Amino acid sequence: MNLHGIDYSIIGIYFLFVLGIGFLLKKRIKTADDFLMSGRNIPLWITSLAFISANLGAQEVLGMAANGAKYGLYTAHFYWLGAVFAMVFLGLFMMPFYYGSKARSVPEYLKFRFDEKTRTFNAFTFAAMTIFSSGISLYALAMLMQVILGWDFNVSIWVAAGIVLAYTFLGGLTSAVYNEVLQFFLIVLGIAPLVYIGMQQAGGLEGILANVDNAKLHLWKGMGSAATNPMGTDAFSMIFGLGFVLAFGYWCTDFLVVQRAMISHNLNDARRTPIIAALPKIFMPLIVIVPGIILLALQKQFSGFELPLNVNGQVDYNMTLPLLLSKLYPSGILGVGITALIASFMSGMAGNVTAFNTVFTFDIYQTHIRPNAGEKHYLNVGKATTVVGILLSILTAYVARGFNSIMDLLQLVFGFVNAPLFATFLLGMFWKKSTANGAFWGLLSGTGAAALTYSLTVAEGKGGSIANLHTFYSGTSQAFNIAWIAFIVCFIVTALISFFTEKKPEKELVGLVYSLTPRQQDKNRIWYKNPLWIAVIVLVITLVLNIIFY
Amino acid sequence: MNKFFDLRFVIGAFFLIVGILLLIYSFFNETVAHAAVNRWSAIFFIVFAVVMILLSFDKKPEDKL
Numbered sequence: 334m335n336l337h338g339i340d341y342s343i344i345g346i347y348f349l350f351v352l353g354i355g356f357l358l359k360k361r362i363k364t365a366d367d368f369l370m371s372g373r374n375i376p377l378w379i380t381s382l383a384f385i386s387a388n389l390g391a392q393e394v395l396g397m398a399a400n401g402a403k404y405g406l407y408t409a410h411f412y413w414l415g416a417v418f419a420m421v422f423l424g425l426f427m428m429p430f431y432y433g434s435k436a437r438s439v440p441e442y443l444k445f446r447f448d449e450k451t452r453t454f455n456a457f458t459f460a461a462m463t464i465f466s467s468g469i470s471l472y473a474l475a476m477l478m479q480v481i482l483g484w485d486f487n488v489s490i491w492v493a494a495g496i497v498l499a500y501t502f503l504g505g506l507t508s509a510v511y512n513e514v515l516q517f518f519l520i521v522l523g524i525a526p527l528v529y530i531g532m533q534q535a536g537g538l539e540g541i542l543a544n545v546d547n548a549k550l551h552l553w554k555g556m557g558s559a560a561t562n563p564m565g566t567d568a569f570s571m572i573f574g575l576g577f578v579l580a581f582g583y584w585c586t587d588f589l590v591v592q593r594a595m596i597s598h599n600l601n602d603a604r605r606t607p608i609i610a611a612l613p614k615i616f617m618p619l620i621v622i623v624p625g626i627i628l629l630a631l632q633k634q635f636s637g638f639e640l641p642l643n644v645n646g647q648v649d650y651n652m653t654l655p656l657l658l659s660k661l662y663p664s665g666i667l668g669v670g671i672t673a674l675i676a677s678f679m680s681g682m683a684g685n686v687t688a689f690n691t692v693f694t695f696d697i698y699q700t701h702i703r704p705n706a707g708e709k710h711y712l713n714v715g716k717a718t719t720v721v722g723i724l725l726s727i728l729t730a731y732v733a734r735g736f737n738s739i740m741d742l743l744q745l746v747f748g749f750v751n752a753p754l755f756a757t758f759l760l761g762m763f764w765k766k767s768t769a770n771g772a773f774w775g776l777l778s779g780t781g782a783a784a785l786t787y788s789l790t791v792a793e794g795k796g797g798s799i800a801n802l803h804t805f806y807s808g809t810s811q812a813f814n815i816a817w818i819a820f821i822v823c824f825i826v827t828a829l830i831s832f833f834t835e836k837k838p839e840k841e842l843v844g845l846v847y848s849l850t851p852r853q854q855d856k857n858r859i860w861y862k863n864p865l866w867i868a869v870i871v872l873v874i875t876l877v878l879n880i881i882f883y
Numbered sequence: 884m885n886k887f888f889d890l891r892f893v894i895g896a897f898f899l900i901v902g903i904l905l906l907i908y909s910f911f912n913e914t915v916a917h918a919a920v921n922r923w924s925a926i927f928f929i930v931f932a933v934v935m936i937l938l939s940f941d942k943k944p945e946d947k948l
Binding site: 511522662665666 | 897
């Protein structure tokens with residue numbers, strides 16, 4: 334890919350703005366709460382866009398385009414079956430407990446609801462997961478810069494890490510959130526012209542319908558059996574594994590995204606944040622999945638659109654978006670497209686680092702290392718943790734260089750951690766008899782069950798380290814099944830142990846458990862201020878899309 | 884100085900600069916097709932930027948969607 338002066342200028346202007354936001358916000362940061370929680374003072378439209386932007390990292394932008402080419406429209410299930418319903422559930426039912434309990438983090442809610450050991454277990458697994466994820470974003474960014482721009486791997490890593498460090502260190506969470514919103518618009522406006530140009534080149538909708546395998550243009554057709562759809566998964570795994578466990582596990586319990594709603598002005602804003610965020614989320618497939626489908630149509634009609642092979646000799650679907658950018662964008666708008674890709678990687682990295690420093694400072698350092706220190710001390714710890722988080726991400730990026738399957742491993746780690754955690758939260762928030770010991774051992778058992786399932790099954794040559802009791806059609810199908818098994822095991826173990834262990838007094842659970850907390854009354858007659866009305870609109874649009882693209 | 888703290892102004896300023904750059908560059912493109920892509924993208928960016936900057940003059944962003 335050949336960049337010109339105009340393209341480098343756009344990338345340079347973006348870097349200047351990102352750093353400028355950090356410098357402008359620096360004077361606002363006076364306490365640890367300002368640095369790590371934005372003083373709970375961020376307007377609704379910013380928290381809503383930051384909510385989906387925190388997830389617009391490398392896996393979303395590159396990964397979904399790749400899945401679009403590999404699985405076609407079935408990939409939209411990640412949005413129209415998973416994310417949207419989970420975000421509505423979070424806003425309507427779970428946010429009152431997160432926000433109302435005054436918890437500063439998801440692990441801290443677990444302490445209020447259960448006990449310290451459950452919180453600490455979640456804090457450590459989450460901290461490890463965020464560093465891992467941040468390092469992968471950095472590694473993927475450096476690889477992309479090396480492959481498509483010919484930049485040096487080491488220079489790419491240190492420059493990107495240095496910029497993220499500068500703006501998160503200067504402006505804390507507010508800076509990360511503000512940059513996420515800028516990155517959101519950049520990603521949408523930078524990639525939208527690609528969809529338009531690609532559609533034109535492919536012959537419009539008729540060209541797509543004529544040149545793409547019909548099996549890849551549906552959402553539900555062929556879902557009766559794993560053998561009859563491109564994703565290789567059946568309806569049960571899709572609905573229960575992805576639609577319920579994985580999606581709800583990620584969107585409702587992962588502090589990386591939940592944190593964006595928890596920094597709202599008030600409870601109503603906190604509840605509306607994920608629901609309003611669901612509106613643009615519904616249409617994200619147009620930006621991140623459709624390019625993959627367009628590539629399939631272009632491959633049928635023109636030469637030069639073949640994807641390269643990866644180190645294992647397989648088609649490298651991750652190059653879908655970079656290939657389209659290089660083939661369809663002229664210099665100028667190409668600079669915007671490349672900047673959008675860089676923005677997505679940096680957004681993913683900054684989101685993870687800011688979630689990591691909050692959890693480490695409040696849930697590990699303040700709890701176990703030095704409680705009762707002054708505000709200034711925790712501010713300094715938060716800043717130092719930001720530096721450490723970036724350094725650990727760089728280290729992870731270099732480690733990732735030696736393992737070509739580490740992206741698959743990351744997906745599995747999410748399944749191992751988030752799937753059982755959702756069972757813990759479901760029981761914790763909606764069943765007052767669930768106990769601390771039940772939650773702790775349930776979480777351990779769920780994670781263990783996920784590891785065991787992975788060790789006993791194989792998909793695309795991965796897994797089965799103990800034995801091969803079952804072979805899945807695809808890695809995606811394996812991940813969905815691991816998720817629902819981990820969820821069920823955690824759910825059953827938590828419930829069983831809760832029957833025989835000591836329960837918290839009910840008066841300590843007020844505001845933490847559904848049946849013991851006064852109901853939220855959504856009396857506001859202005860529709861856009863009422864979470865319930867917005868949720869109804871979101872769900873109706875999603876259902877209609879599911880029917881149209883059946 | 885307060886205006887710079889409004890994120891809508893910052894976003895608007897970014898896309899205005901990028902849009903103007905693309906618009907100027909489109910006059911130097913070698914092919915008509917490339918010039919059109921850059922020009923229409925530039926116009927869209929500039930319109931979006933102006934809308935964001937105008938919105939930033941609203942005093943209560945928290946009351947908006």
